[in-house]
Amino acid sequence: MASCLFLKPIKGAGNDLPDVGDHVPDIDTIEHYALETVDLTPYRALCLPAHLDQRFFGTLTAKIERFLDGGGTLVFNGHVAWPMLPEFHTFQPLDRFNLDALQIYRLKEHPVFEGVATEELTYRRGVAGFYARGCNPPPEGAILLHGVGPDRLPCDWVYERPGGGRIFMHAGNDLWMYVGSQDTTARIAPQLCAWAAGSGEFQ
Amino acid sequence: MTRLAVLDAGTYYHHRTIYEDRYRDHFDRIIYTRELADADLSDIDVLLVSCRTDPSIMKPRKDQIAAFLASGKTVVAMGSTGHPEWLPGVYWTDTPTNFWWWLEGDEIGLKVAAPDHPLLRRLSLADFTWHYHGYFKVPEGAVSLVDVGDFGSIFYEDTVSTPGRMLITSLDPMYHHGSHFMPATTRFLDGFLPFLKEVHAPLRQGA
Numbered sequence: 001m002a003s004c005l006f007l008k009p010i011k012g013a014g015n016d017l018p019d020v021g022d023h024v025p026d027i028d029t030i031e032h033y034a035l036e037t038v039d040l041t042p043y044r045a046l047c048l049p050a051h052l053d054q055r056f057f058g059t060l061t062a063k064i065e066r067f068l069d070g071g072g073t074l075v076f077n078g079h080v081a082w083p084m085l086p087e088f089h090t091f092q093p094l095d096r097f098n099l100d101a102l103q104i105y106r107l108k109e110h111p112v113f114e115g116v117a118t119e120e121l122t123y124r125r126g127v128a129g130f131y132a133r134g135c136n137p138p139p140e141g142a143i144l145l146h147g148v149g150p151d152r153l154p155c156d157w158v159y160e161r162p163g164g165g166r167i168f169m170h171a172g173n174d175l176w177m178y179v180g181s182q183d184t185t186a187r188i189a190p191q192l193c194a195w196a197a198g199s200g201e202f203q
Numbered sequence: 204m205t206r207l208a209v210l211d212a213g214t215y216y217h218h219r220t221i222y223e224d225r226y227r228d229h230f231d232r233i234i235y236t237r238e239l240a241d242a243d244l245s246d247i248d249v250l251l252v253s254c255r256t257d258p259s260i261m262k263p264r265k266d267q268i269a270a271f272l273a274s275g276k277t278v279v280a281m282g283s284t285g286h287p288e289w290l291p292g293v294y295w296t297d298t299p300t301n302f303w304w305w306l307e308g309d310e311i312g313l314k315v316a317a318p319d320h321p322l323l324r325r326l327s328l329a330d331f332t333w334h335y336h337g338y339f340k341v342p343e344g345a346v347s348l349v350d351v352g353d354f355g356s357i358f359y360e361d362t363v364s365t366p367g368r369m370l371i372t373s374l375d376p377m378y379h380h381g382s383h384f385m386p387a388t389t390r391f392l393d394g395f396l397p398f399l400k401e402v403h404a405p406l407r408q409g410a
Contacts, residue, residue, distance in 0.1 A: 010212060010257040011285070032257070051255065053213035055235060079382075081218035091215065093383050133383045 002028040003197030005043040006176075007035055009051030023179035024193045035060060040067040045196035050078030050173050058084045068165030073196045075168045077175060080136040087159060087167055093134035094149050101149040102128040110145050110158065111195045112168070112175075112188065120183045121146070131155070132172040142169075168196065205400050208232040208247040210239065212256045216381025220253070220392065229396040236260050240267070249277040249402050254375035258285025265289045272367035277402050282336060282375040292364035293371060294340035296355065312352040320348050320360070321401070325394035331358065333387050335373050368402070 006020060006029045021027055030038055032053065040046060046067065048057070057064075064085060068074060079091035094101045104121040106113070121131045132148045132155035139159055146156040155171045175192055178185035209230045211217050220226060221233055234242050236256055240263070244250065250271060252261065261268075261284060268289055272278055280286050286293040313335075315328050331349050338355035341347045344363035347356035358372040376395070379388035 010214065010255065011259045051214060053237075053257075054215060054218070055211075055213035056237070057213075079215035079219075081215040082213070097383065129384070 001042045002026045003044040004028070004047055004193050005030065005038070005040070005045065006047045007049055007052070008032050009049040010053055018177065018179050020176040020179055020189055024176070024189050026197065027193060032056075040072065041070070043067075043072065044198070045073040045075060045193075047075040047176075047192075047196065048077060052078055054080075054082035054084060058082050061085060065163075068161055068167070069163050071164050073166045073168065075170075075175075075192065075196055076136075077170050077173065079134070079171060085167075087139045087161070089137040089139075091134055091136050091171060092153065094153065097129060097133060099128055102131075102133070103149060104131050104155070105147045105152055107144045107147050107152065107154070110143075112192045113145065113156075114191060115184055115187050117184045118146070120185050130173065132170075134171060136169055136171045138169065168192075205248045205402050206231040206246060207249045207251060207396075207399050208234055208242075208244065209251040210234055210236045210253050210256050212236045212253060212260075214255070214381070216255075216378045217253055219381040219383075220377040226392060226396055229400060239264055244271050244276075247271075247276070249279060249399050251279045251399065252281060252284050254281035254377045255283045256281075258288050261285060261289040269365070272365040272369065275367050277368040277370065277399075279370040279399065280372070281377065282373040283378075286339075286371060290369060290371070292342050292361065293369075294342075295337055295373075296340070297337040298335075313357065314350050314352075316347040316350045316356070320346070322348060322395070322398050325398050326391060330387055330390040330394060331374065333374070333379065333385055336375070337373055339371060339373065 004027045006027050008029055008031055010032050021029060080088045081091065102122065104118045106118050122128050124130045135153040135155045138154050138157040142157040142159040144154040144157050147153055148155045157169050159167045176189040179189045180186060207230055209221055211221050211233050221230060232247060237260060268278060280290060287295050313328060313332055315323060335351060335357050338351045338357055339359060341356045341359045342361055342364055345359050345361035347359040349358040350356050357374060361369040361371065376388035376391045379385040380392055
Protein backbone atom coordinates (compact mmCIF):
# COMPACT_ATOMS: atom_id res chain seq x y z
CA MET A 1 0.00 0.00 0.00
CA ALA A 2 1.43 3.35 -1.02
CA SER A 3 1.50 6.42 1.24
CA CYS A 4 -0.03 8.97 -1.14
CA LEU A 5 -3.36 8.51 -2.88
CA PHE A 6 -3.82 10.54 -6.05
CA LEU A 7 -7.30 11.22 -7.34
CA LYS A 8 -7.43 11.17 -11.14
CA PRO A 9 -8.93 14.22 -12.86
CA ILE A 10 -12.47 13.96 -14.17
CA LYS A 11 -12.32 12.10 -17.46
CA GLY A 12 -12.33 14.42 -20.41
CA ALA A 13 -9.77 16.52 -18.60
CA GLY A 14 -6.19 15.80 -17.84
CA ASN A 15 -5.39 13.67 -20.89
CA ASP A 16 -2.78 16.25 -21.73
CA LEU A 17 -1.16 16.05 -18.29
CA PRO A 18 1.84 13.82 -17.52
CA ASP A 19 1.35 10.68 -15.46
CA VAL A 20 2.80 11.46 -12.04
CA GLY A 21 3.22 7.76 -11.32
CA ASP A 22 5.90 7.57 -13.99
CA HIS A 23 8.07 9.91 -11.97
CA VAL A 24 7.22 9.46 -8.31
CA PRO A 25 7.31 6.15 -6.45
CA ASP A 26 5.00 5.13 -3.65
CA ILE A 27 1.68 6.42 -4.93
CA ASP A 28 -1.70 4.89 -5.67
CA THR A 29 -4.21 6.41 -8.06
CA ILE A 30 -7.98 5.98 -8.19
CA GLU A 31 -10.72 7.07 -10.54
CA HIS A 32 -12.35 10.38 -9.70
CA TYR A 33 -15.68 9.20 -8.38
CA ALA A 34 -14.16 6.23 -6.55
CA LEU A 35 -13.27 8.67 -3.78
CA GLU A 36 -16.76 8.20 -2.43
CA THR A 37 -16.11 4.56 -1.51
CA VAL A 38 -12.34 4.22 -1.10
CA ASP A 39 -10.96 3.54 2.38
CA LEU A 40 -8.64 6.44 3.20
CA THR A 41 -7.36 5.09 6.48
CA PRO A 42 -4.27 3.32 5.03
CA TYR A 43 -3.05 6.55 3.37
CA ARG A 44 -0.97 9.39 4.76
CA ALA A 45 -1.98 11.86 2.05
CA LEU A 46 -4.77 12.51 -0.43
CA CYS A 47 -3.76 14.55 -3.49
CA LEU A 48 -6.54 16.26 -5.45
CA PRO A 49 -6.37 17.39 -9.09
CA ALA A 50 -7.36 20.87 -10.23
CA HIS A 51 -9.88 19.17 -12.53
CA LEU A 52 -11.99 18.32 -9.49
CA ASP A 53 -15.75 17.96 -9.38
CA GLN A 54 -16.02 20.22 -6.36
CA ARG A 55 -19.75 19.64 -6.02
CA PHE A 56 -19.01 15.93 -5.63
CA PHE A 57 -16.06 16.54 -3.31
CA GLY A 58 -18.25 18.84 -1.23
CA THR A 59 -20.53 15.91 -0.45
CA LEU A 60 -17.61 14.08 1.18
CA THR A 61 -16.73 16.68 3.82
CA ALA A 62 -17.37 14.37 6.78
CA LYS A 63 -15.16 11.66 5.28
CA ILE A 64 -12.35 14.11 4.51
CA GLU A 65 -12.54 15.65 7.99
CA ARG A 66 -12.25 12.19 9.55
CA PHE A 67 -9.17 11.59 7.40
CA LEU A 68 -7.65 14.91 8.51
CA ASP A 69 -8.59 14.38 12.15
CA GLY A 70 -6.66 11.13 11.95
CA GLY A 71 -3.50 12.99 10.96
CA GLY A 72 -3.83 12.82 7.18
CA THR A 73 -2.53 15.40 4.72
CA LEU A 74 -4.76 16.88 2.03
CA VAL A 75 -3.15 18.45 -1.05
CA PHE A 76 -5.47 20.73 -3.01
CA ASN A 77 -4.82 22.23 -6.44
CA GLY A 78 -7.04 24.69 -8.28
CA HIS A 79 -9.47 27.46 -7.43
CA VAL A 80 -11.98 27.07 -4.65
CA ALA A 81 -15.48 27.65 -6.05
CA TRP A 82 -17.90 25.43 -4.10
CA PRO A 83 -18.27 24.73 -0.36
CA MET A 84 -15.95 21.85 0.56
CA LEU A 85 -14.15 22.35 3.86
CA PRO A 86 -14.39 25.13 6.47
CA GLU A 87 -10.72 25.97 5.85
CA PHE A 88 -11.44 26.74 2.19
CA HIS A 89 -12.46 30.18 0.99
CA THR A 90 -13.53 31.30 -2.48
CA PHE A 91 -10.74 31.98 -4.99
CA GLN A 92 -9.66 35.58 -5.26
CA PRO A 93 -8.21 36.43 -8.69
CA LEU A 94 -5.58 39.05 -9.32
CA ASP A 95 -7.11 42.30 -10.51
CA ARG A 96 -4.84 42.33 -13.58
CA PHE A 97 -2.64 39.84 -15.37
CA ASN A 98 0.36 41.79 -16.58
CA LEU A 99 3.94 40.63 -16.11
CA ASP A 100 4.35 42.49 -12.84
CA ALA A 101 1.19 40.95 -11.40
CA LEU A 102 2.19 37.39 -12.33
CA GLN A 103 5.53 37.31 -10.48
CA ILE A 104 5.86 34.56 -7.89
CA TYR A 105 7.57 35.40 -4.59
CA ARG A 106 8.76 32.98 -1.93
CA LEU A 107 7.38 33.91 1.46
CA LYS A 108 8.83 31.04 3.47
CA GLU A 109 11.12 28.12 2.78
CA HIS A 110 9.45 24.73 2.79
CA PRO A 111 10.63 21.17 1.99
CA VAL A 112 8.22 20.90 -0.95
CA PHE A 113 9.94 23.78 -2.73
CA GLU A 114 13.52 23.18 -1.64
CA GLY A 115 15.87 24.01 -4.51
CA VAL A 116 13.02 25.26 -6.72
CA ALA A 117 13.77 28.63 -8.34
CA THR A 118 10.86 31.08 -8.14
CA GLU A 119 11.84 32.40 -11.58
CA GLU A 120 11.03 28.98 -12.95
CA LEU A 121 7.62 29.13 -11.26
CA THR A 122 6.92 32.58 -12.68
CA TYR A 123 8.08 31.70 -16.20
CA ARG A 124 7.48 28.59 -18.22
CA ARG A 125 9.31 28.64 -21.53
CA GLY A 126 9.62 32.38 -21.01
CA VAL A 127 5.89 32.88 -20.50
CA ALA A 128 4.44 34.08 -17.18
CA GLY A 129 1.08 33.15 -15.71
CA PHE A 130 0.95 29.36 -15.59
CA TYR A 131 1.67 29.00 -11.89
CA ALA A 132 -0.98 31.11 -10.20
CA ARG A 133 -3.42 33.89 -11.04
CA GLY A 134 -4.76 34.55 -7.60
CA CYS A 135 -5.20 32.80 -4.28
CA ASN A 136 -7.56 30.74 -2.18
CA PRO A 137 -7.51 32.93 0.95
CA PRO A 138 -5.87 31.04 3.83
CA PRO A 139 -7.36 30.41 7.25
CA GLU A 140 -5.86 32.25 10.18
CA GLY A 141 -2.71 30.51 11.31
CA ALA A 142 -1.74 29.14 7.91
CA ILE A 143 1.90 29.39 6.88
CA LEU A 144 2.21 31.32 3.62
CA LEU A 145 4.69 29.79 1.19
CA HIS A 146 4.39 31.70 -2.09
CA GLY A 147 2.72 34.96 -3.01
CA VAL A 148 1.77 36.22 -6.48
CA GLY A 149 1.99 39.83 -7.62
CA PRO A 150 2.85 43.05 -5.82
CA ASP A 151 0.33 42.27 -3.08
CA ARG A 152 1.79 38.79 -2.60
CA LEU A 153 -1.58 37.05 -2.75
CA PRO A 154 -0.86 33.76 -0.95
CA CYS A 155 -1.21 31.25 -3.79
CA ASP A 156 0.53 28.51 -1.76
CA TRP A 157 0.04 27.86 1.94
CA VAL A 158 0.08 25.04 4.43
CA TYR A 159 -2.19 24.77 7.43
CA GLU A 160 -1.94 22.50 10.43
CA ARG A 161 -5.46 21.97 11.68
CA PRO A 162 -5.93 22.29 15.43
CA GLY A 163 -7.98 19.10 15.26
CA GLY A 164 -5.26 17.23 13.41
CA GLY A 165 -4.05 16.82 9.87
CA ARG A 166 -2.60 19.25 7.38
CA ILE A 167 -3.88 21.05 4.30
CA PHE A 168 -1.44 21.99 1.55
CA MET A 169 -2.99 24.52 -0.80
CA HIS A 170 -1.90 25.49 -4.32
CA ALA A 171 -4.19 27.88 -6.23
CA GLY A 172 -3.22 26.76 -9.70
CA ASN A 173 -2.73 23.81 -12.00
CA ASP A 174 -1.60 20.52 -10.50
CA LEU A 175 1.81 20.91 -8.87
CA TRP A 176 2.75 17.54 -10.34
CA MET A 177 2.38 18.85 -13.89
CA TYR A 178 6.07 19.73 -13.62
CA VAL A 179 7.22 16.10 -13.35
CA GLY A 180 9.98 15.39 -15.81
CA SER A 181 10.68 19.04 -16.55
CA GLN A 182 14.24 20.05 -17.35
CA ASP A 183 14.53 22.71 -14.66
CA THR A 184 14.23 22.95 -10.88
CA THR A 185 10.44 22.62 -10.97
CA ALA A 186 10.96 18.88 -11.53
CA ARG A 187 11.84 18.73 -7.82
CA ILE A 188 8.32 19.67 -6.70
CA ALA A 189 6.38 16.44 -7.18
CA PRO A 190 8.85 14.05 -5.51
CA GLN A 191 9.42 16.52 -2.67
CA LEU A 192 5.68 17.01 -2.26
CA CYS A 193 5.11 13.26 -2.05
CA ALA A 194 7.96 12.78 0.41
CA TRP A 195 6.68 15.58 2.60
CA ALA A 196 3.04 14.51 2.35
CA ALA A 197 3.92 10.91 3.20
CA GLY A 198 5.87 12.01 6.28
CA SER A 199 4.66 12.19 9.83
CA GLY A 200 1.84 14.47 10.89
CA GLU A 201 4.32 16.82 12.48
CA PHE A 202 5.46 19.82 10.50
CA GLN A 203 8.72 18.91 8.81
CA MET B 204 -36.99 32.70 -27.09
CA THR B 205 -34.71 29.72 -27.27
CA ARG B 206 -34.31 28.00 -23.92
CA LEU B 207 -30.74 27.06 -23.20
CA ALA B 208 -29.61 24.52 -20.61
CA VAL B 209 -25.97 24.08 -19.69
CA LEU B 210 -24.26 21.16 -18.00
CA ASP B 211 -22.22 21.97 -14.92
CA ALA B 212 -19.53 19.36 -14.25
CA GLY B 213 -18.74 20.82 -10.84
CA THR B 214 -15.25 22.18 -11.54
CA TYR B 215 -14.07 25.67 -10.62
CA TYR B 216 -13.91 26.69 -14.27
CA HIS B 217 -17.49 25.63 -14.95
CA HIS B 218 -18.51 27.57 -11.87
CA ARG B 219 -16.84 30.76 -13.05
CA THR B 220 -18.22 30.45 -16.58
CA ILE B 221 -21.77 29.46 -15.68
CA TYR B 222 -22.57 31.18 -12.37
CA GLU B 223 -20.69 34.47 -12.50
CA ASP B 224 -22.49 37.54 -13.80
CA ARG B 225 -20.84 37.75 -17.21
CA TYR B 226 -22.81 34.84 -18.71
CA ARG B 227 -25.32 33.83 -16.06
CA ASP B 228 -28.37 35.33 -17.79
CA HIS B 229 -27.80 33.27 -20.93
CA PHE B 230 -28.64 30.05 -19.14
CA ASP B 231 -32.29 29.21 -18.53
CA ARG B 232 -31.35 26.05 -16.69
CA ILE B 233 -28.20 24.70 -15.12
CA ILE B 234 -28.00 20.94 -14.79
CA TYR B 235 -25.34 19.31 -12.65
CA THR B 236 -23.88 16.64 -14.91
CA ARG B 237 -24.44 13.83 -12.45
CA GLU B 238 -28.12 14.78 -12.26
CA LEU B 239 -28.67 14.71 -16.02
CA ALA B 240 -30.16 11.22 -15.84
CA ASP B 241 -33.08 12.54 -13.80
CA ALA B 242 -33.47 15.80 -15.69
CA ASP B 243 -36.61 16.47 -17.74
CA LEU B 244 -35.40 18.19 -20.91
CA SER B 245 -38.83 18.78 -22.43
CA ASP B 246 -38.76 22.55 -21.83
CA ILE B 247 -35.25 22.91 -23.27
CA ASP B 248 -34.38 23.77 -26.88
CA VAL B 249 -30.59 23.72 -26.70
CA LEU B 250 -28.45 21.54 -24.43
CA LEU B 251 -24.90 22.80 -24.03
CA VAL B 252 -22.49 20.08 -22.96
CA SER B 253 -19.68 22.07 -21.42
CA CYS B 254 -16.09 21.41 -22.37
CA ARG B 255 -14.35 18.74 -20.30
CA THR B 256 -17.58 17.18 -19.13
CA ASP B 257 -16.68 13.65 -18.02
CA PRO B 258 -17.40 11.24 -20.93
CA SER B 259 -17.96 8.40 -18.48
CA ILE B 260 -21.02 10.30 -17.25
CA MET B 261 -22.23 11.16 -20.76
CA LYS B 262 -21.87 7.68 -22.22
CA PRO B 263 -24.80 6.17 -20.24
CA ARG B 264 -26.89 9.15 -21.36
CA LYS B 265 -26.59 8.25 -25.04
CA ASP B 266 -30.26 7.26 -25.42
CA GLN B 267 -31.44 10.36 -23.57
CA ILE B 268 -29.38 12.54 -25.90
CA ALA B 269 -30.61 10.64 -28.95
CA ALA B 270 -34.22 11.18 -27.89
CA PHE B 271 -33.55 14.88 -27.39
CA LEU B 272 -32.11 15.12 -30.90
CA ALA B 273 -34.93 13.00 -32.32
CA SER B 274 -37.37 15.67 -31.15
CA GLY B 275 -35.61 18.19 -33.38
CA LYS B 276 -33.63 19.93 -30.68
CA THR B 277 -30.02 21.08 -30.53
CA VAL B 278 -27.07 19.57 -28.74
CA VAL B 279 -23.86 21.57 -28.47
CA ALA B 280 -20.85 19.45 -27.57
CA MET B 281 -17.67 21.26 -26.65
CA GLY B 282 -14.15 19.86 -26.52
CA SER B 283 -12.82 17.00 -24.41
CA THR B 284 -16.24 15.48 -23.79
CA GLY B 285 -15.63 12.20 -25.63
CA HIS B 286 -18.19 13.06 -28.34
CA PRO B 287 -18.09 9.74 -30.28
CA GLU B 288 -19.03 7.82 -27.14
CA TRP B 289 -22.45 9.43 -26.81
CA LEU B 290 -23.28 11.17 -30.11
CA PRO B 291 -24.05 9.56 -33.47
CA GLY B 292 -21.80 9.96 -36.50
CA VAL B 293 -18.90 11.74 -34.83
CA TYR B 294 -15.44 10.82 -36.12
CA TRP B 295 -12.57 12.15 -34.06
CA THR B 296 -8.82 12.11 -34.52
CA ASP B 297 -6.77 12.84 -31.40
CA THR B 298 -3.59 14.85 -31.83
CA PRO B 299 -0.94 16.00 -29.37
CA THR B 300 -2.09 19.32 -27.96
CA ASN B 301 -0.28 22.15 -29.69
CA PHE B 302 0.03 24.33 -26.60
CA TRP B 303 3.03 26.23 -27.87
CA TRP B 304 2.25 26.85 -31.54
CA TRP B 305 2.27 30.61 -31.00
CA LEU B 306 5.68 30.54 -29.36
CA GLU B 307 7.37 28.19 -31.78
CA GLY B 308 6.59 30.23 -34.86
CA ASP B 309 4.24 27.62 -36.23
CA GLU B 310 1.09 28.39 -38.13
CA ILE B 311 -1.85 26.96 -36.25
CA GLY B 312 -3.46 26.27 -39.63
CA LEU B 313 -7.05 27.20 -38.79
CA LYS B 314 -9.23 28.64 -41.54
CA VAL B 315 -12.84 29.70 -41.84
CA ALA B 316 -14.77 27.20 -43.93
CA ALA B 317 -18.26 28.75 -43.88
CA PRO B 318 -17.87 32.55 -43.87
CA ASP B 319 -21.60 33.10 -44.34
CA HIS B 320 -22.64 31.11 -41.28
CA PRO B 321 -24.50 33.29 -38.73
CA LEU B 322 -21.96 32.46 -36.03
CA LEU B 323 -19.20 33.96 -38.16
CA ARG B 324 -21.03 37.28 -38.01
CA ARG B 325 -20.42 37.25 -34.27
CA LEU B 326 -16.97 35.68 -34.16
CA SER B 327 -13.78 36.15 -36.16
CA LEU B 328 -11.24 33.43 -36.82
CA ALA B 329 -9.08 34.92 -34.06
CA ASP B 330 -11.84 34.16 -31.56
CA PHE B 331 -11.59 30.45 -32.44
CA THR B 332 -7.82 30.45 -32.30
CA TRP B 333 -6.09 28.70 -29.45
CA HIS B 334 -4.64 25.24 -29.15
CA TYR B 335 -6.84 22.37 -30.23
CA HIS B 336 -6.72 18.74 -29.17
CA GLY B 337 -7.59 17.07 -32.46
CA TYR B 338 -10.08 17.34 -35.30
CA PHE B 339 -13.27 15.82 -36.69
CA LYS B 340 -14.13 14.26 -40.01
CA VAL B 341 -17.26 16.12 -41.13
CA PRO B 342 -20.14 13.82 -42.15
CA GLU B 343 -21.47 14.30 -45.66
CA GLY B 344 -24.06 17.04 -45.66
CA ALA B 345 -22.80 18.63 -42.43
CA VAL B 346 -21.08 22.01 -42.54
CA SER B 347 -17.67 22.82 -41.14
CA LEU B 348 -17.28 26.34 -39.82
CA VAL B 349 -13.57 26.15 -39.02
CA ASP B 350 -11.09 23.68 -40.50
CA VAL B 351 -7.61 22.80 -39.45
CA GLY B 352 -5.59 22.71 -42.65
CA ASP B 353 -6.93 19.98 -44.90
CA PHE B 354 -7.18 17.49 -42.04
CA GLY B 355 -10.70 18.12 -40.77
CA SER B 356 -12.84 20.42 -38.68
CA ILE B 357 -12.62 21.82 -35.17
CA PHE B 358 -16.18 23.20 -35.36
CA TYR B 359 -19.03 21.90 -37.46
CA GLU B 360 -22.80 21.87 -37.63
CA ASP B 361 -24.64 18.65 -38.40
CA THR B 362 -28.34 18.81 -39.28
CA VAL B 363 -28.33 15.60 -41.33
CA SER B 364 -27.30 12.76 -39.01
CA THR B 365 -30.30 13.17 -36.71
CA PRO B 366 -33.63 15.04 -36.85
CA GLY B 367 -32.04 17.65 -34.58
CA ARG B 368 -28.99 19.83 -34.79
CA MET B 369 -25.54 19.08 -33.44
CA LEU B 370 -22.88 21.73 -33.01
CA ILE B 371 -19.62 19.89 -32.50
CA THR B 372 -16.35 21.49 -31.49
CA SER B 373 -13.00 20.43 -30.10
CA LEU B 374 -12.53 23.80 -28.40
CA ASP B 375 -12.51 24.14 -24.60
CA PRO B 376 -13.33 27.81 -23.90
CA MET B 377 -14.93 27.28 -20.49
CA TYR B 378 -11.79 25.75 -19.07
CA HIS B 379 -9.60 28.64 -20.09
CA HIS B 380 -12.07 31.45 -19.45
CA GLY B 381 -12.84 29.84 -16.11
CA SER B 382 -9.14 29.76 -15.29
CA HIS B 383 -8.71 33.49 -16.03
CA PHE B 384 -6.56 32.44 -18.94
CA MET B 385 -6.49 33.22 -22.67
CA PRO B 386 -8.63 36.20 -23.72
CA ALA B 387 -9.61 34.52 -27.02
CA THR B 388 -11.67 32.02 -25.06
CA THR B 389 -13.62 34.82 -23.37
CA ARG B 390 -14.22 36.51 -26.73
CA PHE B 391 -15.44 33.17 -28.07
CA LEU B 392 -17.99 32.82 -25.28
CA ASP B 393 -19.00 36.48 -25.64
CA GLY B 394 -20.15 35.70 -29.19
CA PHE B 395 -21.10 32.06 -28.94
CA LEU B 396 -23.53 32.13 -26.03
CA PRO B 397 -25.74 34.92 -27.50
CA PHE B 398 -25.67 33.00 -30.78
CA LEU B 399 -27.05 29.90 -29.01
CA LYS B 400 -29.97 31.95 -27.73
CA GLU B 401 -30.87 32.64 -31.38
CA VAL B 402 -30.94 28.98 -32.40
CA HIS B 403 -34.54 28.29 -33.24
CA ALA B 404 -35.97 24.99 -32.18
CA PRO B 405 -37.40 22.61 -33.00
CA LEU B 406 -35.25 22.73 -36.07
CA ARG B 407 -37.15 20.49 -38.45
CA GLN B 408 -40.31 19.55 -36.69
CA GLY B 409 -41.94 16.63 -38.43
CA ALA B 410 -38.91 16.03 -40.61
